[in-house]
Amino acid sequence: xxxxxxxxxxxxxxxxxxxxxxxxxxxxxxxxEFEKDxxxxxxxxxxxxxxxENDRMKKxxxxxxxxxxxxxxxxxxxxxxxxSAKEIENNHTKVYAANGKEIEIEKEEKKEERxxxxxxxxxxxxxxxxxxxxxxxxxxxxxxxxxNLVEPPWKCPACFHQTQIDLPRCRAQLLSLxxxxxxxxxxxxxxxxxxxxxxxNKYRSFAGLYNEIGGGINVFTPDYRVxxxxxxxxxxxxxxxxxxxxxxxxxxxxxxxxxxxxxGGGLALGLCLYLKDHGMALPEGLILMSPWTDLTASxxxxxxxxxxxxxxxxxxxxxxxxxxxxxxxxxxNPYISPLFGSYEGFPPMLIQVGSIEMLLSDSVSLAxxxxxxxxxxxxxIYEGMFHVFQMGELxxxxxxxxxxxxxxxxxxxxxxxxxxFTMQEEEDLYGNEAE
Numbered sequence: 042x043x044x045x046x047x048x049x050x051x052x053x054x055x056x057x058x059x060x061x062x063x064x065x066x067x068x069x070x071x072x073x074e075f076e077k078d079x080x081x082x083x084x085x086x087x088x089x090x091x092x093x094e095n096d097r098m099k100k101x102x103x104x105x106x107x108x109x110x111x112x113x114x115x116x117x118x119x120x121x122x123x124x125s126a127k128e129i130e131n132n133h134t135k136v137y138a139a140n141g142k143e144i145e146i147e148k149e150e151k152k153e154e155r156x157x158x159x160x161x162x163x164x165x166x167x168x169x170x171x172x173x174x175x176x177x178x179x180x181x182x183x184x185x186x187x188x189n190l191v192e193p194p195w196k197c198p199a200c201f202h203q204t205q206i207d208l209p210r211c212r213a214q215l216l217s218l219x220x221x222x223x224x225x226x227x228x229x230x231x232x233x234x235x236x237x238x239x240x241x242n243k244y245r246s247f248a249g250l251y252n253e254i255g256g257g258i259n260v261f262t263p264d265y266r267v268x269x270x271x272x273x274x275x276x277x278x279x280x281x282x283x284x285x286x287x288x289x290x291x292x293x294x295x296x297x298x299x300x301x302x303x304x305g306g307g308l309a310l311g312l313c314l315y316l317k318d319h320g321m322a323l324p325e326g327l328i329l330m331s332p333w334t335d336l337t338a339s340x341x342x343x344x345x346x347x348x349x350x351x352x353x354x355x356x357x358x359x360x361x362x363x364x365x366x367x368x369x370x371x372x373x374n375p376y377i378s379p380l381f382g383s384y385e386g387f388p389p390m391l392i393q394v395g396s397i398e399m400l401l402s403d404s405v406s407l408a409x410x411x412x413x414x415x416x417x418x419x420x421x422i423y424e425g426m427f428h429v430f431q432m433g434e435l436x437x438x439x440x441x442x443x444x445x446x447x448x449x450x451x452x453x454x455x456x457x458x459x460x461x462f463t464m465q466e467e468e469d470l471y472g473n474e475a476e
Contacts, residue, residue, distance in 0.1 A: 158425070161439055165397075165427055169351035182352070182359040187238040188267075195242045201249065206261075208282045210275075213263040214240075216248040223257035226296045226451070229283060229324070230262040231312070233303030233429060235333075236276055236366035240264040243432060250434060251300065254448030261287060265308075268365035276304075276366070277376055280312040294322035295458075298451065302429045303400075304366075306332025310379035310407075313387060326454050327390045328447050331400055331429045332407065334380040336372045338362060340402020349397040352428045361399060380407055384414035389457075391419050391450040393443050395426030419471070421446060446471065 172178045180186045197203045199219065206213040228251045232244040240262065248260035265279035287297060301309035306329040316323055338361065346354065353359040367377060375382030380403065390411060394404035401422070408420040423430065423439050433440030449471050456462070456470070 158438075161425060161430075161433075161437055164433065164437065165351050165425070168427060172352060173355075179356070179358060182356055184235050184237050184360040184363065187234055187241075187360075190238070190241060192242050195245045197245075198249065201252070203245075206286065208263060208279065208286060210282060211263055211265050211279045213261060213283055213286070214245070214248070215259060215261050216245070216252060217259045218252065218257045221257070222259060223255070225258065226255060226298060226325070227259045227261055227287060227292050228255060228328075229287060229297055229299045229309075230260055231265070231280055231299065231301035231305035231308045232262065233301065233305045233331075233333075234267065235360035235363060236273075236304045236308075237268050237360065237363060239267055246434065247302075250444055251447075254444055255451050258451075268368075272366050272368035273370050273374075273377055276308055277311050277315060280308055281315060284312060284316070295325050297324045298326045298328060298454070299324045300328035300330075300447075301332065302330035302431065304333050306330060307334050307336075307377075307379055310334060310382065311376045314375050314379055314382045317383075317386060323386070323388050326388050326450065328450060329390060329392045329404070329407075330431050330443070331394050331398060332392065332403060333361070333400060334378060334403040334407050336364075336367060336378045340400075340406060342401035342403075342405075343399050346397055346399045346401060350399045350427065351397075353399050380410070384411040384416050387411060387414065387416045389417040389419075389450075389454065391421070391447060393421045393423065393431065393446070395428060395430050396422050396424050397426065398428040400428060419450065 172181050177186075197216075202217050202219045202222075204215040204217070206215055228248075230244065230248060230251060232240050232247075234241075244262055248262055251260045252258060261283060263279050263283040265283075266275040268275075284297075288294070299309045299312060301307070309327055309329060310332065313323055313327065343361075348354055353361050364372070370377060372378055373381050390408075392404045392408055394401055404420065404422075408418045411418045421443070423443065426439055430437065431440050431443045434444070435441045453462075453467060453470055462470070
């Protein structure tokens with residue numbers, strides 16, 4: 042009815058009167074509906090009235106009880122949260138006395154770890170952005186830039202002495218302290234580069250770090266021949282020549298540690314397999330950083346980390362699929378892909394690898410196989426880290442921890458000469474720092 046009236050063309054005065062009439066009629070209808078729906082309490086029996094009253098009381102009581110329970114639960118939860126937060130805060134801010142000052146050590150360490158993780162993420166993103174670039178990215182991933190890199194001459198720090206050594210088929214460098222070198226051990230460092238990149242200044246810096254974490258020990262680094270000019274077995278031949286040079290210089294195998302990253306890690310294993318097969322003494326230990334052990338690329342991480350790896354990911358045109366070094370040889374040859382070798386009688390190994398790199402399986406499978414052969418293996422998987430993240434040296438917290446772990450590995454080798462350890466005792470020596 043209202044709609045019909047509103048639609049008519051009325052004068053303002055008529056419209057006002059009509060609206061007042063509508064309101065009166067509408068009010069009367071509402072009152073009638075209300076009176077019709079009301080419960081006539083006089084018609085109810087006392088029993089029904091009692092039931093209704095009981096229902097109302099029960100409902101009210103339940104509501105009060107629920108409110109009370111919710112309030113108590115909320116108070117308990119708040120108290121629990123406060124107590125937990127207080128405990129966490131207390132645990133993270135334990136105060137220790139150092140040099141007469143109180144330092145919140147754990148809190149500072151957590152703060153540094155957060156900063157480090159942020160910086161590591163920044164570096165990871167930068168690598169990913171560079172490799173994703175259409176112009177420079179493919180050249181980084183396929184090793185073209187690495188292979189053709191021209192660097193200025195390395196300036197040897199005054200605390201070191203660098204000696205150039207001529208091996209039968211390549212040159213090498215011996216880094217030692219300028220004063221009071223530690224002759225207790227020597228590191229034979231085999232550099233990375235996908236078997237296509239020659240030695241670069243970064244590995245001279247690595248030599249300095251090995252010297253530092255080893256308490257002033259000498260570091261011997263051959264600049265071995267690389268593909269495509271010199272495919273397999275050139276690199277292995279040069280590694281054997283470097284080993285023989287150390288022996289002729291008076292070094293004993295039980296005081297030589299072979300270290301390598303990426304292709305250098307695979308070459309370190311290939312060298313040891315060669316020594317074992319030829320009845321020669323093996324080194325004291327192995328330090329392997331993201332070792333390239335499987336040139337068949339058969340590990341599951343080549344797929345699972347394909348989109349995660351910021352350096353080699355999202356393409357099959359990278360160095361890890363390059364076959365210049367393999368040439369016409371079988372890639373399953375243990376001297377090429379040491380994952381397929383036999384590890385009985387091998388020395389202790391420290392294996393470090395990043396969790397997001399495509400070569401993760403190369404390390405995990407190697408560790409499993411070596412352990413099954415009775416080898417003492419320490420596998421450290423650094424969460425969120427990329428291929429050879431140790432190149433961050435002391436600037437990246439994760440890299441710094443990895444180098445510290447390598448130093449502890451050398452000290453454990455020292456102690457092993459004098460005594461034996463249980464697995465738990467050895468873990469205690471490392472402090473359980475690795476992942």
